[in-house]
């Protein structure tokens with residue numbers, strides 16, 4: 011069974027996996043050749059649908075289904091690849107951009123052909139100039155070799171690719187904020203509907219997909235959607251890149267078939283906790299995700315649905331590990347501070363609420379907490395995400411606000427005594 | 441009417457034209473033009489925003505509203521070396537606050553400030569996508585991963601003494617970095633000449649001669 015789809019080339023050819031020569035020498039662009047030569051656009055879309063590929067940007071939405079939402083008769087259509095990657099803990103799109111950019115370029119060409127798109131954009135976060143340079147060189151090489159531009163490989167299919175750099179705003183990873191940003195506006199999320207597939211970039215039908223999602227398309231077209239669907243568990247099929255960080259012996263990006271347990275992922279793949287310390291908690295899918303704890307979740311399966319059932323999400327595949335020495339109030343504060351900083355400010359509950367939650371956590375952390383602060387924290391959180399349920403309800407346009415609630419509900423649920431102890435101790439000291 | 445950037449040198453004028461050409465709608469050129477203008481002026485000055493407005497048919501107020509949304513458009517003076525220390529969760533767990541303190545100590549510049557000489561600007565930033573190589577920082581948006589407080593301080597002193605024309609990620613990583621997020625593979629020939637992301641159309645990327653590998 012294939013276990014390396016996205017990272018096989020960079021593993022085997024570390025010195026030049028990013029070049030056109032190596033890409034072609036290892037089977038690159040044969041899927042594009044096959045698609046343009048023998049397949050209709052609908053055939054390509056059908057393979058992606060059959061693959062059961064679920065989006066790797068966070069929400070896990072089935073890619074083939076999303077592609078099917080484009081209205082039949084509206085043109086032009088756009089494809090926008092989301093390379094904003096800013097969810098704390100996440101660094102998996104970066105490796106794909108730096109180490110195998112042609113895989114993404116071929117995926118863009120295939121997706122564009124399938125979707126009748128003639129201008130595709132890649133929105134790369136501003137702090138990624140090196141990945142953007144690597145991608146631009148690949149795009150330039152692809153134009154030169156006839157894989158992009160006009161009349162690609164003599165097929166009559168034309169495609170332009172533009173790389174656009176962001177400028178330091180996490181919210182631009184949210185697809186409608188991204189589209190506003192790409193239009194030269196403030197990166198504020200739009201109210202949905204309309205969804206981008208109907209009215210996206212310049213109000214035209216637009217598909218937004220993550221870098222990893224699109225990078226998977228060449229393999230799917232080369233080997234067939236059914237072959238992809240056969241890898242791993244049925245509803246979380248295929249391989250996926252996980253970014254491991256925090257208190258783990260071997261942090262890094264790992265491509266794995268979903269379906270192992272968290273124990274396997276943290277202790278086998280990640281090499282366990284440094285210095286023989288005990289595991290205290292981990293974030294399974296980026297800073298937005300509610301935390302998991304060893305007593306309850308080590309044997310939970312690493313699949314999209316199992317994580318959702320256990321009250322969290324695989325999100326962006328970012329696993330942040332915390333050992334027994336971690337001050338959970340400090341960790342939660344750091345995460346809430348991130349969301350307070352990144353709130354776009356449109357919605358009052360998020361703009362005000364994230365700031366208040368940050369301040370309350372700060373004072374608890376610094377021995378100035380008050381007994382009423384616990385209820386106050388939960389009350390503010392409830393104003394952003396009523397009921398504090400999972401998946402979260404929200405009073406906001408986008409899920410950024412509810413994301414800031416995750417660390418708070420997590421520490422209240424699993425470490426309430428530690429939070430209370432900080433307040434009591436603070437009160438006696440102060 | 442003469443071009444709003446008639447006083448720019450021809451190379452910059454050419455870059456502005458190529459940027460505008462890349463988009464179906466000229467308004468989309470606002471963000472890249474803000475980078476280009478900030479390279480030209482040193483940071484996003486009032487004049488820079490007026491020029492971008494004239495190039496895109498927007499008002500200066502509209503451009504300002506865009507520029508003020510994004511943290512990487514610096515509307516105040518920035519040093520030649522912008523040192524951005526990540527203090528988000530994964531870096532925090534691995535000692536980022538101590539790295540920031542060491543950078544402040546070695547440069548004599550506190551978080552958010554620029555020195556009188558205009559050599560250093562120091563800032564703390566949110567996650568930069570180098571969490572596997574935590575704690576991490578960037579100099580002019582080029583990565584240095586797996587640093588320690590001591591190595592980060594050394595890096596700053598080296599920048600002060602060597603004053604590299606081109607800031608190269610590989611070179612800094614080799615001299616001052618530790619474990620990176622992932623094997624970087626091939627060396628990267630280009631780096632940054634200014635505190636603007638070193639990416640083609642802005643002209644802030646330049647091949648360098650530094651150590652690398």
Ligand SMILES: Cc1cc2nc3c(=O)[nH]c(=O)nc-3n(C[C@H](O)[C@H](O)[C@H](O)COP(=O)(O)O)c2cc1C
Pocket residue numbers: 064065066067068069070071073076092093094095096097180181182183184185186218219220221223224408409410
């Ligand atoms: C606050 C916020 C930030 C997001 N950041 C990213 C991101 O950095 N990269 C990404 O691909 N998707 C991000 N998303 C998800 C996108 O909105 C969108 O669902 C995704 O790009 C679709 O691609 P996919 O279907 O291939 O997963 C974010 C969503 C939210 C609400």
Ligand code: FES
Pocket residue numbers: 098099100526527528529530531532566567568569570571574576
């Ligand atoms: S948390 Fe520092 S790079 Fe991601």
